[in-house]
Amino acid sequence: MNQKWEIVDEYSVEIWFHIEKDHVGYPRVKRWEQLLAQPVIERDDYFQLESIPFYLKNVSRGDIVKA
Numbered sequence: 001m002n003q004k005w006e007i008v009d010e011y012s013v014e015i016w017f018h019i020e021k022d023h024v025g026y027p028r029v030k031r032w033e034q035l036l037a038q039p040v041i042e043r044d045d046y047f048q049l050e051s052i053p054f055y056l057k058n059v060s061r062g063d064i065v066k067a
Contacts, residue, residue, distance in 0.1 A: 006041040012050060013037055015067045019055045027055055040064060 014034045019027060033055050037047035045066055052061045059065065 007038050007048065011038070013039070013047065013067075015047060015049070015065065017053075017056055017059070030055060035059070037065065037067070 013036070015037050016032050016034045019030055019033055021027070033053060035049050035051040035053055035056075037049045037051075040046050040048055046064055047067055049059060049061055049063050049065060053059055
């Protein structure tokens with residue numbers, strides 16, 4: 001089933017993701033990465049990511065995440 005998500009409003013929130021270190025401990029200093037997101041209409045705890053992650057490998061801009 002394809003679910004269509006719609007943006008609720010024009011405001012953004014920050015969602016913080018924990019960064020998993022790689023086998024050599026990179027990134028050494030950063031432990032968290034915050035990404036901007038907009039709430040979607042289907043549920044009040046789902047958001048569409050607006051930012052392009054720098055360290056995270058498992059999410060992308062435009063993904064829907066629960067927070």
